[in-house]
Amino acid sequence: MIKRINICFTSSGSTFNEASKVKDAVTAQESAIVRIEDVSTVYEGERRPAIRDVNLTIERNELVYVLGPNASGKTTLLETINGLLPAYRGRIFVFGLNVRNHGRRVRCEVGYVPQDFMVEPGEPYTAFDIVMMGRYGKIGVLQRPNEADHERAMEVMRLLEIEDLAPRPIGKLSGGQQQKVMIARALAKEPKLLLLDEPFSNLDPESREMVPRIINQLHEEKGMTTLIVTHDIHNMMKTCHRGVVFRDGRVVVDETPEKALHKLEVMR
Amino acid sequence: MIWLELDIMRRAVLGCVLTGILTGLMGVFVVRMRISAIGYSMSHGAFAGAALGVATSMNPLVTAMLFASITAFLIGPIADKARLHADTVTSIIFPLNMALAFVFLTLTPEIGLTSQVASVLWGSIISMTNNDVVYMVTLCAATLVIIHFVWKELFAIMFNRKLAEADGINTRAFVYLVIFLSGVVITFSIKLVGGLLIYALLFNPASSTLQFLEDMRKVIVVSPLLGVGTNLSGLLVSLFLDLPVGSCIVLVSTLVFAVSVLVSPKRRRKIENERR
Ligand SMILES: Nc1ncnc2c1ncn2[C@@H]1O[C@H](COP(=O)(O)OP(=O)(O)O)[C@@H](O)[C@H]1O
Ligand SMILES: [Mg+2]
Numbered sequence: 001m002i003k004r005i006n007i008c009f010t011s012s013g014s015t016f017n018e019a020s021k022v023k024d025a026v027t028a029q030e031s032a033i034v035r036i037e038d039v040s041t042v043y044e045g046e047r048r049p050a051i052r053d054v055n056l057t058i059e060r061n062e063l064v065y066v067l068g069p070n071a072s073g074k075t076t077l078l079e080t081i082n083g084l085l086p087a088y089r090g091r092i093f094v095f096g097l098n099v100r101n102h103g104r105r106v107r108c109e110v111g112y113v114p115q116d117f118m119v120e121p122g123e124p125y126t127a128f129d130i131v132m133m134g135r136y137g138k139i140g141v142l143q144r145p146n147e148a149d150h151e152r153a154m155e156v157m158r159l160l161e162i163e164d165l166a167p168r169p170i171g172k173l174s175g176g177q178q179q180k181v182m183i184a185r186a187l188a189k190e191p192k193l194l195l196l197d198e199p200f201s202n203l204d205p206e207s208r209e210m211v212p213r214i215i216n217q218l219h220e221e222k223g224m225t226t227l228i229v230t231h232d233i234h235n236m237m238k239t240c241h242r243g244v245v246f247r248d249g250r251v252v253v254d255e256t257p258e259k260a261l262h263k264l265e266v267m268r
Numbered sequence: 269m270i271w272l273e274l275d276i277m278r279r280a281v282l283g284c285v286l287t288g289i290l291t292g293l294m295g296v297f298v299v300r301m302r303i304s305a306i307g308y309s310m311s312h313g314a315f316a317g318a319a320l321g322v323a324t325s326m327n328p329l330v331t332a333m334l335f336a337s338i339t340a341f342l343i344g345p346i347a348d349k350a351r352l353h354a355d356t357v358t359s360i361i362f363p364l365n366m367a368l369a370f371v372f373l374t375l376t377p378e379i380g381l382t383s384q385v386a387s388v389l390w391g392s393i394i395s396m397t398n399n400d401v402v403y404m405v406t407l408c409a410a411t412l413v414i415i416h417f418v419w420k421e422l423f424a425i426m427f428n429r430k431l432a433e434a435d436g437i438n439t440r441a442f443v444y445l446v447i448f449l450s451g452v453v454i455t456f457s458i459k460l461v462g463g464l465l466i467y468a469l470l471f472n473p474a475s476s477t478l479q480f481l482e483d484m485r486k487v488i489v490v491s492p493l494l495g496v497g498t499n500l501s502g503l504l505v506s507l508f509l510d511l512p513v514g515s516c517i518v519l520v521s522t523l524v525f526a527v528s529v530l531v532s533p534k535r536r537r538k539i540e541n542e543r544r
Binding site: 082084104105106107108109110112114117121122123124125126129130133134135136137138139141142143144145169185189 | 417418420421423424427430431432433434435436437438478481482483484486487
């Protein structure tokens with residue numbers, strides 16, 4: 001078997017060229033996982049920025065809530081951070097890497113669960129296929145998933161108690177089951193940063209309790225960092241470090257979760 | 269009957285098999301990646317290009333490839349960025365390419381070129397040479413090797429391009445690779461069915477297979493087989509009824525598509541859901 005060519009950002013760093021080694025050194029000094037400087041994102045064809053003049057720093061191992069009314073720019077924030085929306089002003093660093101130049105490398109290490117992701121019933125993919133795909137970027141071009149990759153994907157599915165769904169067609173699962181598959185997909189890549197966009201909307205109460213528990217566990221064991229966009233804040237209050245409230249594309253509150261929640265209620 | 273000539277017959281069968289594999293395979297990517305508009309436009313670009321080749325006595329393969337590439341180059345970025353709806357662009361490119369093709373064919377010097385004109389318009393198995401067969405075998409092998417190596421990425425992009433991008437895959441590079449390969453395949457398939465009908469070969473086997481199979485790994489194998497099957501059936505029909513091969517192949521493959529839609533478990537489920 002050929003040794004894997006690592007095109008992605010990994011902690012080993014051994015396969016990197018010199019330029020990125022320098023960047024790694026920068027990362028080591030900086031504890032901020034995400035640093036956003038004066039960022040405004042404009043959608044193509046729009047004139048008004050969906051988020052504007054955002055400044056935000058998220059430290060390693062932090063668990064941050066992003067709150068705010070509909071259309072306030074929460075989803076836009078997440079997709080600007082992982083570089084899916086490249087049309088922004090300002091500067092964004094993730095793991096110390098400029099997202100504008102290193103977007104793909106960053107995305108190999110960022111788990112993303114999009115909002116309201118639902119699949120048509122006839123989609124020719126199994127739940128396991130979808131979870132495994134989370135690792136594809138990390139595995140690298142021209143490489144095939146190996147035993148360890150399979151094991152890792154199954155491990156995450158067991159963690160979320162969906163291992164028996166693995167061979168089932170994704171489209172035939174319930175909304176909640178699909179949502180858990182999407183979370184498993186994001187976790188399968190063993191992300192350093194996890195971005196969750198309203199991940200609890202379709203989950204039953206039992207899973208709403210389980211998913212935060214798993215995230216907490218990964219925070220403790222792997223030093224993961226997480227941003228969660230949600231309305232369902234009560235389950236996680238005890239472990240959440242910060243609440244960031246968006247309104248009309250601007251950060252209006254960046255406080256402890258209790259205070260953020262309080263201000264959010266006053267705003268209404 | 270000229271058909272019974274062994275050499276011609278052998279090349280015809282080989283042409284059907286190779287074209288069936290290639291279009292059936294690339295069609296799956298084109299349909300699933302929702303770049304049908306590009307495939308469609310490239311087909312007619314290749315048609316106009318082949319017509320130019322015949323008119324100017326250049327190699328129609330080269331000119332067809334050139335026109336397909338230009339079309340892909342023009343329409344690709346537009347469809348990719350969704351700045352302009354792909355449908356809108358297709359509606360402009362299609363008549364443009366048709367008009368060009370007919371102008372070129374009208375300009376064609378008449379002496380001895382009728383069969384070449386016919387092969388560009390309707391396809392002509394008889395004009396398939398041994399060289400054509402060699403090209404197609406090479407193309408088939410190259411395509412299969414390339415797809416084997418980038419299957420993982422294509423598999424993910426066919427599920428959802430945005431998610432694939434979010435997982436660190438360079439989706440644009442792979443979508444463009446598919447566009448490029450499809451352009452080459454279209455160009456080489458023109459001899460079989462002609463430039464007017466070539467798109468059906470790309471679209472029908474893939475869409476039929478996607479109607480009734482629910483495992484992408486099976487789809488990618490069955491669609492080329494179905495392409496081979498419909499091509500050979502079309503060839504047989506054309507032999508018995510003495511009709512143009514290309515038209516017969518498209519008629520058979522459209523019939524297969526219609527049947528697959530009617531018996532599709534997906535469609536049945538949809539109806540059941542609506543009844544509920
Ligand atoms: N694809 C898009 N094109 C143009 N505008 C968009 C697009 N997606 C979102 N927007 C706009 O950007 C703003 C923020 O949207 P979004 O980030 O989805 O808000 P939230 O996630 O907080 O509900 C809204 O005004 C919305 O209309
Ligand atoms: Mg949103």
